[in-house]
Amino acid sequence: MRVIVVGAGIGGLTLAQALHRAGDDVSVHDRDPSASATGGYRLHLDERACAALRRHLRPAHHQALLASSAGPGAFRRLAVTDHRLRVLVLARQDPSGERLLIGRVPLRRLLTHGLDGVVRFGQEFTGHEVHADGSVTARFADGSSERGDLLVGADGVGSRVARALAGRPTSTPVGVTGIAGRTPVDARTRELVPDLLRAGPALAFAPDGVGAFLSLHDPATVPAVDPAACRDVPADVEAPGVVWGLHALDHRLPGDVRERDPAGLAELVTDLLRSWSPGVRALVAAADPGSPASFRFSAVDPDADLTPWPAGPVTCLGDAVHAMPPTGGSAAATAIRDADLLAGHLAAVRAGSTTLPLAVHDYQRQMAAYAPDVVRGSLAPLRWMRAADHPAGGLLARGALPVAALAARASRSLRGRHGRAG
Numbered sequence: 522m523r524v525i526v527v528g529a530g531i532g533g534l535t536l537a538q539a540l541h542r543a544g545d546d547v548s549v550h551d552r553d554p555s556a557s558a559t560g561g562y563r564l565h566l567d568e569r570a571c572a573a574l575r576r577h578l579r580p581a582h583h584q585a586l587l588a589s590s591a592g593p594g595a596f597r598r599l600a601v602t603d604h605r606l607r608v609l610v611l612a613r614q615d616p617s618g619e620r621l622l623i624g625r626v627p628l629r630r631l632l633t634h635g636l637d638g639v640v641r642f643g644q645e646f647t648g649h650e651v652h653a654d655g656s657v658t659a660r661f662a663d664g665s666s667e668r669g670d671l672l673v674g675a676d677g678v679g680s681r682v683a684r685a686l687a688g689r690p691t692s693t694p695v696g697v698t699g700i701a702g703r704t705p706v707d708a709r710t711r712e713l714v715p716d717l718l719r720a721g722p723a724l725a726f727a728p729d730g731v732g733a734f735l736s737l738h739d740p741a742t743v744p745a746v747d748p749a750a751c752r753d754v755p756a757d758v759e760a761p762g763v764v765w766g767l768h769a770l771d772h773r774l775p776g777d778v779r780e781r782d783p784a785g786l787a788e789l790v791t792d793l794l795r796s797w798s799p800g801v802r803a804l805v806a807a808a809d810p811g812s813p814a815s816f817r818f819s820a821v822d823p824d825a826d827l828t829p830w831p832a833g834p835v836t837c838l839g840d841a842v843h844a845m846p847p848t849g850g851s852a853a854a855t856a857i858r859d860a861d862l863l864a865g866h867l868a869a870v871r872a873g874s875t876t877l878p879l880a881v882h883d884y885q886r887q888m889a890a891y892a893p894d895v896v897r898g899s900l901a902p903l904r905w906m907r908a909a910d911h912p913a914g915g916l917l918a919r920g921a922l923p924v925a926a927l928a929a930r931a932s933r934s935l936r937g938r939h940g941r942a943g
């Protein structure tokens with residue numbers, strides 16, 4: 522079986538690892554020049570995603586993943602706070618479940634390990650055609666093409682593959698923009714790190730509809746596995762830092778937010794945080810000056826048919842088919858879950874117990890059963906931001922209740938997800 526994957530992001534690379542290890546002929550094509558030449562900060566991998574990666578990576582490779590991540594000790598609970606970092610709710614995590622926090626760039630680099638010749642960077646997908654014999658050809662901007670039995674669009678938000686299948690974009694902007702950056706933790710800044718972050722990330726909300734996510738990454742104090750023990754596959758350890766991400770309703774932001782350079786974004790963040798605790802402001806002010814970046818949140822309509830096309834030699838996974846904002850911390854884990862599910866169905870094709878279209882059909886049906894709830898969960902914090910966005914006084918008091926409800930729901934949903942993980 523020849524599988525062509527468009528997008529060497531988290532989902533596409535997980536699928537490639539699984540198929541390559543199983544002996545399939547797979548190629549992955551990404552428009553980025555390299556795995557490192559990309560953006561992104563912190564990704565959360567839940568128990569199911571961790572289990573999938575453990576299954577599809579060689580033990581030494583999996584060990585390197587753990588050595589490159591902050592382990593469960595760094596995520597004992599999620600704190601929901603107000604903008605002064607006063608705790609409203611603590612959503613405790615199941616201590617028995619495996620969970621990782623890892624930088625997007627190190628994870629992407631690790632997932633390309635062992636895929637020399639399989640992953641081809643600098644190749645932008647432009648379109649595809651399905652042939653009468655059921656095979657498919659993918660075309661790239663450099664004039665090259667690849668013919669295979671299955672084309673998988675793992676090309677993220679704004680996916681060209683999904684748009685071609687659905688005849689329309691599969692997600693739309695949700696009216697919220699994020700601005701994220703990274704503050705290195707060193708002798709100069711260590712005392713700025715709020716104690717609160719040592720037990721897990723915080724999701725903070727101000728009464729004016731501005732929210733922030735704060736997460737400490739300090740592998741030196743919370744090692745998952747000793748990086749020095751990784752000899753076969755080297756660990757990819759990030760320097761300690763606090764990743765922060767502000768999110769605000771678009772109408773609260775200047776029209777040029779997406780054109781601003783890092784310095785312009787830092788200035789905007791300082792302004793947006795003026796009523797926040799001095800500790801948060803000092804932490805953000807100490808950010809790496811080149812780090813602030815803005816991105817628009819997009820999402821699929823969770824009540825729509827996610828795969829409005831007949832199952833055949835082209836399908837999609839991850840954000841390409843169910844884009845969601847990062848506010849649920851679930852997008853990467855769900856892309857990995859999709860890749861794991863699809864790899865399982867393709868194994869049945871290899872074994873001769875099903876056909877390729879049936880395997881794609883079963884994958885799409887099962888994915889469409891869990892993904893909409895994950896999208897809804899990720900959209901919940903944005904609903905609260907909108908509810909709080911009213912020009913009345915005393916909003917914090919009014920807002921605390923919805924936040925508490927949200928956190929309780931988040932906690933229940935995390936417990937539920939882990940319960941189903943089995």
Ligand SMILES: Cc1cc2nc3c(=O)[nH]c(=O)nc-3n(C[C@H](O)[C@H](O)[C@H](O)COP(=O)(O)OP(=O)(O)OC[C@H]3O[C@@H](n4cnc5c(N)ncnc54)[C@H](O)[C@@H]3O)c2cc1C
Nearest residue numbers: 528530531532551552560561562645646676677839840852
């Ligand atoms: C630059 C960037 C930074 C991010 N930062 C964060 C973050 O800090 N925190 C967070 O929670 N989430 C972040 N995300 C989103 C997160 O990575 C995804 O939501 C999640 O990993 C789902 O993965 P995916 O495999 O579906 O898509 P992604 O991991 O987004 O991968 C999609 C890949 O497809 C490639 N691609 C797109 N179009 C084409 C094309 N036409 N031809 C070839 N290749 C194409 C892209 O270059 C990308 O590598 C970021 C995404 C990107 C692209």
